[in-house]
Amino acid sequence: MKLYQKLFICVIGIGLLTACGSTSPPNQQLTETQMVIQQAEQLGADDYAPLEIREAKIKLGLAREAVEAKEFDKAIRLAEQARVDAELAQAKAQSGKAEKTVAELRESIRVLKAEIERNQRTN
Amino acid sequence: MNPLRILYDLLLTKASYTIIPMLILMVGCGGPPAQNPLLTSATEEYNAAKQDDMVVRFAPVALKEAEETLEISRELWTAKADKSSVEHYAYLAKQKTFIARETAQLNAANSEISRGEVERQQVLLEVRRSEADRSEARAQRALLEAQSERTLAVEARESAEQSRQTAMEASQRAEESRQTAMEASQRADLLAQRVNELEARPTDRGLVLTLGDVLFEFGKATMHSDGMKSMENLTTFLQQYPGRNILIEGFTDNIGSEAYNLELSRNRANSVKSDLVNRGIAESRIRIRGYGIQYPAASNATEDGRQKNRRVEVIISDQEGNIVDRIR
Numbered sequence A: 001m002k003l004y005q006k007l008f009i010c011v012i013g014i015g016l017l018t019a020c021g022s023t024s025p026p027n028q029q030l031t032e033t034q035m036v037i038q039q040a041e042q043l044g045a046d047d048y049a050p051l052e053i054r055e056a057k058i059k060l061g062l063a064r065e066a067v068e069a070k071e072f073d074k075a076i077r078l079a080e081q082a083r084v085d086a087e088l089a090q091a092k093a094q095s096g097k098a099e100k101t102v103a104e105l106r107e108s109i110r111v112l113k114a115e116i117e118r119n120q121r122t123n
Numbered sequence B: 001m002n003p004l005r006i007l008y009d010l011l012l013t014k015a016s017y018t019i020i021p022m023l024i025l026m027v028g029c030g031g032p033p034a035q036n037p038l039l040t041s042a043t044e045e046y047n048a049a050k051q052d053d054m055v056v057r058f059a060p061v062a063l064k065e066a067e068e069t070l071e072i073s074r075e076l077w078t079a080k081a082d083k084s085s086v087e088h089y090a091y092l093a094k095q096k097t098f099i100a101r102e103t104a105q106l107n108a109a110n111s112e113i114s115r116g117e118v119e120r121q122q123v124l125l126e127v128r129r130s131e132a133d134r135s136e137a138r139a140q141r142a143l144l145e146a147q148s149e150r151t152l153a154v155e156a157r158e159s160a161e162q163s164r165q166t167a168m169e170a171s172q173r174a175e176e177s178r179q180t181a182m183e184a185s186q187r188a189d190l191l192a193q194r195v196n197e198l199e200a201r202p203t204d205r206g207l208v209l210t211l212g213d214v215l216f217e218f219g220k221a222t223m224h225s226d227g228m229k230s231m232e233n234l235t236t237f238l239q240q241y242p243g244r245n246i247l248i249e250g251f252t253d254n255i256g257s258e259a260y261n262l263e264l265s266r267n268r269a270n271s272v273k274s275d276l277v278n279r280g281i282a283e284s285r286i287r288i289r290g291y292g293i294q295y296p297a298a299s300n301a302t303e304d305g306r307q308k309n310r311r312v313e314v315i316i317s318d319q320e321g322n323i324v325d326r327i328r
Helices: A003-019 A027-042 A050-068 A072-122 B003-012 B016-030 B037-051 B053-058 B060-078 B083-198 B225-240 B258-278 B303-309
Strands: B201-203 B206-211 B246-251 B286-290 B311-316
Touching: A027 A050, A027 A072, A050 A072, A072 B083, B037 B053, B037 B060, B037 B083, B053 B060, B053 B083, B060 B083, B083 B206, B083 B225, B206 B225, B225 B258, B246 B258, B258 B286, B258 B311
Parallel strands: B246 B286
Antiparallel strands: B201 B206, B206 B311, B246 B311
16 A cells, blocks of 8 residues: 555544544533533523623534534534533622622621610710 | 655645645644644633632632643643644633632632621620610610609609798788788777877877866865866776876966975876876876976966966876986
């Protein structure tokens, strides 16, 4: 066999590997990603991380389209990215809420302290 | 084998139309290590997070996951894997770094919430205590106020009572004064009436009652019965006013010697005194004096004048029994 023939086979092989890395649709990953997105929404991601949750939803949609087009590797990557976006949205929602709670707590402590001061003044 | 020969062969084949561009592409991708902007950016984010004490402390696991993903991206890049793989993991690493940051913030916030809850409970306790203090102070004040008001009320009532008594006493005193005044007035009226009955005339020396000559017989000291009416009135007066004394003065006309008339005037005065003593008037209240022909009341030139001079005058003292003597 001549060298260029070997190279040609090699190139084709790489091309095949790249194009057809997965042969079945990543349904499990899509389902999981969908769940993470739902959790994020339940945690209030629409308020605390609107950009991230939007990104996740768009990517999940693109992943489904990729599945339709039998581009399973692309679908897997999109699903993975959508999931990490949704996870970030969750984290943002949780930390945002916690920050809010901290602020409320601080305010309530401040009010109570002011009340103590007032009570002591009026004594 | 000569590489130039390979190139030459390739150029001669039909397949070269597709293979040559592919080769060029492969050389371009795997060629000298150019920076991948997304991997660089992910690495910078990760390094910044690793420098952040809060992330290291509160989100070590998330940070570790970001690091592992970044490592995959870096290895793919070093192995000259295709760009999309490198960038896929770079993206995941970057997002995981952000997740680590958010997780750190969440954990820090939760930790603060726990501490804050404890503080809030303590402050709440303090609030209740201060409210209790305040309520107690208020109750204390209210009690004091009530006490002082009660004291004031009692004082006011006592003061009112005193005023009432004072007023009553004043009223009683006024009534007494009024009665005293009325009695004094009545006494004065009575005295005036008695004095009127006596036919006495007020003079500088006091009330003077003149018993006229007609009451006495000529040259004698005894009284006519006509004089008895005047004596009765005088007796009644002296009985009613026991504080008053009398001075009885006797006078004559100028017929006869001076010594005789002096004796006669004294006797006449004494005669009046005896009569009063007989009627029950104390002797100590009566003084007598004879003046004879002195102090004529009228001229002795006529019988009418001489008759006026033959007289006895009774001077009634003031309430304390004092009589002003005749000044010579």
